Amino acid sequence: MKAVILLSGGLDSSTVLYQAKADGCECYAISFDYQQRHRRELDSAKKIAESGGVAEHHVVNFDLRLWGGSALTDNQIDLPSDRSLAEMSENIPITYVPARNTIFMSFALAYAEALNASRVYIGVNALDYSGYPDCRSDYIQAMQEVYRLGTKQGRQGEAIAIISPLIEMKKTEIIQLGNSLGVPWEETWSCYAGGEKACGVCDSCRLRLAAFQDLGLSDPLPYVQRMG
Amino acid sequence: MKAVILLSGGLDSSTVLYQAKADGCECYAISFDYQQRHRRELDSAKKIAESGGVAEHHVVNFDLRLWGGSALTDNQIDLPSDRSLAEMSENIPITYVPARNTIFMSFALAYAEALNASRVYIGVNALDYSGYPDCRSDYIQAMQEVYRLGTKQGRQGEAIAIISPLIEMKKTEIIQLGNSLGVPWEETWSCYAGGEKACGVCDSCRLRLAAFQDLGLSDPLPYVQRMG
Numbered sequence: 450m451k452a453v454i455l456l457s458g459g460l461d462s463s464t465v466l467y468q469a470k471a472d473g474c475e476c477y478a479i480s481f482d483y484q485q486r487h488r489r490e491l492d493s494a495k496k497i498a499e500s501g502g503v504a505e506h507h508v509v510n511f512d513l514r515l516w517g518g519s520a521l522t523d524n525q526i527d528l529p530s531d532r533s534l535a536e537m538s539e540n541i542p543i544t545y546v547p548a549r550n551t552i553f554m555s556f557a558l559a560y561a562e563a564l565n566a567s568r569v570y571i572g573v574n575a576l577d578y579s580g581y582p583d584c585r586s587d588y589i590q591a592m593q594e595v596y597r598l599g600t601k602q603g604r605q606g607e608a609i610a611i612i613s614p615l616i617e618m619k620k621t622e623i624i625q626l627g628n629s630l631g632v633p634w635e636e637t638w639s640c641y642a643g644g645e646k647a648c649g650v651c652d653s654c655r656l657r658l659a660a661f662q663d664l665g666l667s668d669p670l671p672y673v674q675r676m677g
Numbered sequence: 678m679k680a681v682i683l684l685s686g687g688l689d690s691s692t693v694l695y696q697a698k699a700d701g702c703e704c705y706a707i708s709f710d711y712q713q714r715h716r717r718e719l720d721s722a723k724k725i726a727e728s729g730g731v732a733e734h735h736v737v738n739f740d741l742r743l744w745g746g747s748a749l750t751d752n753q754i755d756l757p758s759d760r761s762l763a764e765m766s767e768n769i770p771i772t773y774v775p776a777r778n779t780i781f782m783s784f785a786l787a788y789a790e791a792l793n794a795s796r797v798y799i800g801v802n803a804l805d806y807s808g809y810p811d812c813r814s815d816y817i818q819a820m821q822e823v824y825r826l827g828t829k830q831g832r833q834g835e836a837i838a839i840i841s842p843l844i845e846m847k848k849t850e851i852i853q854l855g856n857s858l859g860v861p862w863e864e865t866w867s868c869y870a871g872g873e874k875a876c877g878v879c880d881s882c883r884l885r886l887a888a889f890q891d892l893g894l895s896d897p898l899p900y901v902q903r904m905g
Binding site for chain 1: 735737738739740741743744745746769773774775776777778779780782783784786787788790791792810811813815816819820822823825826827828829831832833
């Protein structure tokens with residue numbers, strides 16, 4: 450069974466790739482260079498695609514700086530670094546990129562249909578990132594309907610299924626799952642900043658570090674600093 | 678009221694731009710260079726955007742040849758030229774590009790949300806192109822749900838509305854509408870081939886020529902040949 454995996458190179462999508470392999474899929478990875486400031490994650494995506502033994506890995510290029518609207522694509526906007534973990538879950542943050550997951554899932558759908566694949570895997574998570582509208586299950590269901598009605602494959606046979614295995618999991622549970630699957634954490638990248646080492650203070654770093662700490666584990670990734 | 682217009686440079690999307698203006702919208706056009714063989718249409722999109730007086734026009738670049746799967750992105754596949762108009766409506770043709778409208782509408786959504794626009798206009802048509810799964814109204818409704826659930830704007834206020842004024846119109850009706858709105862047909866481009874003049878024999882040329890002929894009008898666009 451062929452599956453397309455949306456692979457950012459982060460902790461979540463890397464775990465999803467390893468889950469798809471464990472599910473018995475032949476994996477085809479897709480990543481996006483949208484001129485995000487943390488394009489460093491693409492190096493990780495390439496490493497993880499290789500470690501994970503994918504059949505093929507495409508990086509799709511386009512420029513989401515064209516119209517701006519997000520701290521992740523506009524160097525003029527400061528990345529948030531002082532919000533509590535609780536605050537992260539409550540509001541839509543300035544790191545939200547308009548319609549980003551919709552764009553990603555559209556390309557994944559095109560790739561999957563061209564491959565005649567059965568599944569698209571995505572590492573969205575509704576708990577840690579509940580501020581993001583396009584990480585919730587009602588959104589994923591709406592996108593599934595687009596997958597069904599918007600393709601030849603969905604109209605004439607069985608629709609490509611969207612699999613989001615992490616959607617209801619806590620970050621600690623994702624790390625436990627990844628550990629059981631053998632995900633090489635040192636090859637992943639979660640930091641929103643584009644440095645050599647992970648910054649340790651952006652929302653994404655702090656969520657990750659806090660989860661490793663809660664499990665009594667050490668994150669093998671090098672950080673500039675680790676918030677206590 | 679701001680609106681994003683999906684503008685290919687063809688007869689349908691050009692009419693839609695003029696309709697959006699007639700509806701009182703401030704228009705922002707978006708076009709796509711996806712390495713389609715008929716990239717000639719982008720010149721038309723630029724001309725029409727100018728004639729139509731848009732506030733801004735973005736051309737988004739990406740490469741849909743990466744995974745192939747369509748005669749429009751693969752020069753090795755012959756364009757169909759011998760199908761009857763009836764056959765065109767019945768089957769999904771090899772000019773179908775997997776998930777193309779979903780990709781286009783995803784970028785339009787991103788642009789619209791960044792602009793704080795209220796509407797996205799798209800010139801899909803369910804009659805002449807009923808073979809295409811992503812030109813039908815049930816698909817547009819599914820995409821509308823994605824617009825509602827997948828954005829900050831849709832979750833917190835009123836969703837960006839998808840307007841598809843041509844969806845139930847015949848090609849002859851679209852031409853009549855365009856005539857009443859003053860669309861400069863000579864600046865538009867419908868041909869799937871990438872020549873200097875429109876080929877006159879591909880599906881898209883024949884649909885267009887037949888409609889002008891049915892109305893007793895002459896299409897001002899230069900053609901290599903006009904099928905009688």
